[in-house]
Amino acid sequence: MGAFFLVPIGAMFEFSTRGVGEGAARTLVSWTTIVTFPDLVKAIIASLELATITSVAMLFLLLPTMIWVRLRLPRLNRIIEFLCLLPLTIPAIVLVVGLLPVYRWMAENLSDSILTLAFAYVILVLPYTYRALDAGLSAINVKTLSEAARSLGAGWGTVIWRVIAPNMSGAVLNACLLSVALVLGEFTLANILGYVNVQVEIAQLGQANAGVSIAVSVASLLFAFVLLMVLSFVGAARRSLRSKPRVRDPRLEAVWGQKA
Amino acid sequence: MASTAPAVRAGVEVRLENLQRSYVGVSALNGLSLTLAPGELVALLGPSGCGKTTAMRLVAGLEEADGGRVVIGGADVTNLPASKRDVGMVFQAYSLFPHMTAWQNVAFGLQMRKVGQDERQRRAYEMLDIVGLAGFAERFAHQLSGGQQQRVALARALAINPKILLLDEPLSALDARVRARLRDEIRRIQLEVGITTLFVTHDQEEALAIADRVGVMNKGRLEQLGPPTEVYSRPATPFVAEFVGLTNRLAGVVRGGEVEVRGARLPLVRPDAEDGPAIALVRPETVSMTTDNDASTGPLVGTVTATSFLGATSRLTVDLGDATVLAQLTTTDASKMPPGTRVRLVLRPDPVLIARDETASAEA
Amino acid sequence: MTVTGKPVTGIPVMETARRPREGGRRLPLHWVGAAPFIGYVAVFLLLPTAIVVVGAFSADGGPTLANLSALNQPQLITAFTSSLVLSAVSAIVGAVLGAVFAYAVATGNPSGLLRRIVSSASGVLAQFGGVTLAFAFIATIGGNGFITLWLQAHGLDPYARGVWLYELPGLVLVYAYFQIPLMVLVFLPALDGIRPQWREATESLGGSTWHYWRYVAGPLLLPAFLGCTLLLFANSFSAYATAAALISQGDPILPIAIANLLNSETGIAQPGIGQALASEMIVIVAVVMFLYAVLQRRTTRWLR
Numbered sequence: 001m002g003a004f005f006l007v008p009i010g011a012m013f014e015f016s017t018r019g020v021g022e023g024a025a026r027t028l029v030s031w032t033t034i035v036t037f038p039d040l041v042k043a044i045i046a047s048l049e050l051a052t053i054t055s056v057a058m059l060f061l062l063l064p065t066m067i068w069v070r071l072r073l074p075r076l077n078r079i080i081e082f083l084c085l086l087p088l089t090i091p092a093i094v095l096v097v098g099l100l101p102v103y104r105w106m107a108e109n110l111s112d113s114i115l116t117l118a119f120a121y122v123i124l125v126l127p128y129t130y131r132a133l134d135a136g137l138s139a140i141n142v143k144t145l146s147e148a149a150r151s152l153g154a155g156w157g158t159v160i161w162r163v164i165a166p167n168m169s170g171a172v173l174n175a176c177l178l179s180v181a182l183v184l185g186e187f188t189l190a191n192i193l194g195y196v197n198v199q200v201e202i203a204q205l206g207q208a209n210a211g212v213s214i215a216v217s218v219a220s221l222l223f224a225f226v227l228l229m230v231l232s233f234v235g236a237a238r239r240s241l242r243s244k245p246r247v248r249d250p251r252l253e254a255v256w257g258q259k260a
Numbered sequence: 261m262a263s264t265a266p267a268v269r270a271g272v273e274v275r276l277e278n279l280q281r282s283y284v285g286v287s288a289l290n291g292l293s294l295t296l297a298p299g300e301l302v303a304l305l306g307p308s309g310c311g312k313t314t315a316m317r318l319v320a321g322l323e324e325a326d327g328g329r330v331v332i333g334g335a336d337v338t339n340l341p342a343s344k345r346d347v348g349m350v351f352q353a354y355s356l357f358p359h360m361t362a363w364q365n366v367a368f369g370l371q372m373r374k375v376g377q378d379e380r381q382r383r384a385y386e387m388l389d390i391v392g393l394a395g396f397a398e399r400f401a402h403q404l405s406g407g408q409q410q411r412v413a414l415a416r417a418l419a420i421n422p423k424i425l426l427l428d429e430p431l432s433a434l435d436a437r438v439r440a441r442l443r444d445e446i447r448r449i450q451l452e453v454g455i456t457t458l459f460v461t462h463d464q465e466e467a468l469a470i471a472d473r474v475g476v477m478n479k480g481r482l483e484q485l486g487p488p489t490e491v492y493s494r495p496a497t498p499f500v501a502e503f504v505g506l507t508n509r510l511a512g513v514v515r516g517g518e519v520e521v522r523g524a525r526l527p528l529v530r531p532d533a534e535d536g537p538a539i540a541l542v543r544p545e546t547v548s549m550t551t552d553n554d555a556s557t558g559p560l561v562g563t564v565t566a567t568s569f570l571g572a573t574s575r576l577t578v579d580l581g582d583a584t585v586l587a588q589l590t591t592t593d594a595s596k597m598p599p600g601t602r603v604r605l606v607l608r609p610d611p612v613l614i615a616r617d618e619t620a621s622a623e624a
Numbered sequence: 625m626t627v628t629g630k631p632v633t634g635i636p637v638m639e640t641a642r643r644p645r646e647g648g649r650r651l652p653l654h655w656v657g658a659a660p661f662i663g664y665v666a667v668f669l670l671l672p673t674a675i676v677v678v679g680a681f682s683a684d685g686g687p688t689l690a691n692l693s694a695l696n697q698p699q700l701i702t703a704f705t706s707s708l709v710l711s712a713v714s715a716i717v718g719a720v721l722g723a724v725f726a727y728a729v730a731t732g733n734p735s736g737l738l739r740r741i742v743s744s745a746s747g748v749l750a751q752f753g754g755v756t757l758a759f760a761f762i763a764t765i766g767g768n769g770f771i772t773l774w775l776q777a778h779g780l781d782p783y784a785r786g787v788w789l790y791e792l793p794g795l796v797l798v799y800a801y802f803q804i805p806l807m808v809l810v811f812l813p814a815l816d817g818i819r820p821q822w823r824e825a826t827e828s829l830g831g832s833t834w835h836y837w838r839y840v841a842g843p844l845l846l847p848a849f850l851g852c853t854l855l856l857f858a859n860s861f862s863a864y865a866t867a868a869a870l871i872s873q874g875d876p877i878l879p880i881a882i883a884n885l886l887n888s889e890t891g892i893a894q895p896g897i898g899q900a901l902a903s904e905m906i907v908i909v910a911v912v913m914f915l916y917a918v919l920q921r922r923t924t925r926w927l928r
Contacts (some may be wrong), residue, residue, distance in 0.1 A: 061660065061661055061664055062661070064657075065657070065658055065660070065661035068654075068657035068658060069657075069658060072654040072657060073654055073655070073657065073658055076658055080658070080661070083662075083665050083669070086669060087669065088913065089858075089906075089909055089910055089913045090669070090673060090906060090909070091861070091862030091864070091879070091905060091906075091909060092862070092864065093862065093864040093879040093882055093883065093902070093905070094676060094862075094882075094902040094905050094906055094909075095669070095672055095673070096672075097672070097675075097676050097882060097886065097898055097899055097901075097902040098671070098672025098673055098674070098675040098676040098679075098899075098902070099668070099672045100886065100895075101675055101895075102667070102668070102671060102672060102675075119668050120668055122664070122668070123665070123668045123669045126665075185754055185756065186754075187754045187755050187864075187865035187868070187869075188864045188865050188868075191865075191868065191883075192883055192886060199754060199755045199756070199865070200755075202755050202756070202759070203755045203868070203869050206755075206759060206762075206869070210759075210762070210763075213759055214759050214760075214762075214763050217755070217756040217759045217760065220756060221756055221760075320824075320828055321827075321828075322824050322827065322828070341827070342824070342827040342828050343826075343827045343828070343829075343830050343831060343832055344830075345828075346830075347828055348828070349824070349825065349828040351821045351824070351825065353821075354819050354821050355819075355821040355822065355824075355825045357822060357825075357840055357844075358844065358925070358926040358927075359843050359844050359926055368826075368829055368831075368839070369829035369830055371839070372826075372829055372830035372831045372835060373830055402925060416825075416829070417828075417829075420829060420830065426828075
């Protein structure tokens with residue numbers, strides 16, 4: 001079973017390192033010439049920018065809202081959860097049909113930069129990032145922490161970004177990495193809306209120069225893989241931190257909401 | 261299996277002969293031999309890792325012994341798989357099938373024995389009645405409390421009329437109040453049905469309360485086997501003395517078959533012990549005291565520092581300066597000596613066990 | 625908090641939210657906190673969805689069923705049924721193989737190496753779709769693919785009867801690549817929820833392995849298995865990018881039909897048809913996901 005999964009990845013490596021002509025030597029030409037394709041480079045940069053913007057926007061939109069709902073509007077919780085999981089039920093290809101008119105309006109009245117894709121990408125990442133942040137928020141005692149900070153004179157900005165977020169850094173990192181992975185792999189919205197991100201460029205390039213396309217594919221795959229590895233290491237590191245013997249102080253437990 | 265009603269069944273003798281079991285080089289059971297008389301309830305008591313659960317699983321057939329035999333009702337079942345041994349087992353928790361109602365759970369063993377649907381259901385309802393859950397037959401596991409779930413598990417184990425009932429710490433996952441009540445229920449049902457029972461627990465109170473005999477285990481061996489009163493008041497080894505009930509450890513010196521502890525002379529359980537320094541193990545209920553108003557001093561004079569109210573009795577902590585002693589008195593007596601009172605201890609001359617080491621409880 | 629009647633300080637957001645200046649009762653002010661999020665989602669999720677659903681029933685500004693009848697073109701019906709068939713087949717293939725694989729992992733050492741490798745690999749591979757996957761398969765068994773060349777060198781030509789990679793059968797193979805890991809990912813928790821006590825209780829009550837699977841483990845896992853299969857179905861049904869990269873012409877499946885329609889003249893002139901097609905998809909996926917949710921509830925109740 002493992003072979004089935006490893007073979008295509010291996011094949012990509014193989015393909016991208018082929019030399020020209022029969023029995024030619026292996027070459028990294030496909031890889032090194034990546035930088036000589038201006039459209040490709042532009043697309044890669046655009047995708048990276050989109051990934052960053054989406055992550056930041058997602059955090060600024062989602063985290064304060066989730067915290068606020070937990071503290072003040074618990075009845076809204078189910079609605080927020082529903083909204084965040086809704087994108088799972090609405091396939092990208094369907095969403096984009098409805099987004100066409102919206103984006104047409106935006107292109108005419110605001111901007112037609114590829115970076116406007118970030119608006120839609122934030123929606124796409126909602127289900128995954130919501131779950132990640134929700135897990136993080138559930139593990140700490142948000143109410144107590146925020147009340148303590150407020151009683152010491154902190155404004156809401158401080159409470160969110162300098163008290164709560166650092167205490168769920170694992171979940172925040174998790175959410176950001178998930179966003180980045182998704183944005184880098186996104187094709188449907190970009191393609192149909194007429195923007196050229198890295199996946200679209202790979203597809204277009206594939207017609208002409210398969211080797212280079214495949215090289216970039218492998219690179220993006222490796223990148224995503226590395227991201228997920230980092231994610232699991234961060235998770236493991238935090239778990240081992242928690243498993244170190246800690247002093248059992250009921251006051252700490254009340255604040256941290258977790259058993260030592 | 262004859263489809264008789266779950267009437268009182270003559271209990272069966274169960275013998276464990278020299279059972280051995282080890283995991284990855286660690287020996288969990290080191291030659292355990294034990295015979296359960298028909299209809300008897302034997303409790304296996306000990307700390308975690310002592311081998312009591314392993315012993316039970318060997319009897320059940322869930323694990324294979326590396327050596328020794330298990331004989332149930334005269335038949336050697338050592339090589340039989342669990343499904344053919346006709347044992348009823350109650351686990352610590354989570355053993356009810358979640359997709360079946362209570363009665364379906366109870367009827368499951370009967371289903372395995374190809375009893376017809378109507379007959380199964382009738383007997384399942386009967387069993388649930390016996391364990392006190394008459395109206396709960398149609399409930400699912402997640403609709404039952406912990407105590408109720410264990411009752412269903414008990415009914416399920418008994419429904420098949422097994423030769424032996426095995427209970428693996430059935431009360432450990434329940435809260436204290438439920439535990440005490442269910443403990444007595446289990447004993448009542450066990451006596452009513454007359455089934456030979458092996459009860460594994462780490463809670464000495466449980467074991468002492470319901471067992472006919474208690475087997476105290478430590479590190480894969482049986483340290484003492486006897487009626488609860490005997491295990492409690494005449495512990496065979498220091499481990500048993502300290503695991504069952506409370507013990508005071510008082511430094512003293514052995515001389516000529518007696519141990520001198522803080523001026524008092526106490527006889528020894530084993531009078532042939534060697535002379536020399538030793539730790540005497542003294543039960544709190546053998547310690548009594550008189551108030552001492554003058555400023556006299558002595559090795560057995562001290563101050564009451566704390567009182568624990570336990571109902572009919574109370575436990576007093578007495579500070580002797582270089583040692584602390586626990587004494588158990590009737591609450592009436594204890595109330596005459598509140599914290600702060602200066603007292604003189606009197607040690608009753610019961611034979612005591614001694615330990616040689618400050619730390620260990622091992623003794624030659 | 626509003627001790628002085630001043631509004632709560634705003635939460636940093638991307639768009640400028642209006643900050644009410646009036647000090648008021650607690651409740652309305654609290655709702656302001658959620659407004660940015662709801663507003664954002666309304667514009668970029670609810671609005672497009674509404675456009676699709678409403679647009680399916682309107683043309684030239686008025687309500688109509690003409691778009692729906694336009695769906696009856698044979699081409700589009702074929703696309704629809706092909707989508708269903710492809711999704712069903714890849715769901716079943718992925719579910720069965722994935723379940724077997726998951727079982728092998730679940731019964732092994734819970735902290736062993738195999739388990740950890742499979743868990744992280746499944747996480748990666750389940751996300752590995754789209755263009756990159758398509759190209760990986762082209763590199764493997766495409767026209768100039770690694771395996772293709774190897775097979776041809778040994779006298780076997782997998783494409784003797786036409787290059788099937790770029791058609792439906794090829795899609796099934798390629799989809800399996802992310803369906804199987806997805807199955808492992810979502811089915812493994814259910815397998816982990818099977819408690820060893822149930823097996824032991826069955827044994828002690830006289831049941832054999834067959835009895836255990838027939839009466840205990842089987843019924844307990846069935847909702848989870850069906851639910852996960854449904855999830856795979858929805859996943860496959862919604863997939864676009866992979867197919868788009870492999871298939872260059874025609875409307876073999878629904879997502880591609882939608883894409884082609886959006887770019888065609890008829891599509892631009894009559895957006896309603898594309899929206900009707902999209903609505904068709906929503907209906908199917910919504911029904912499937914609803915059934916999945918129902919089955920999941922039962923699974924979590926039993927196998928927590």
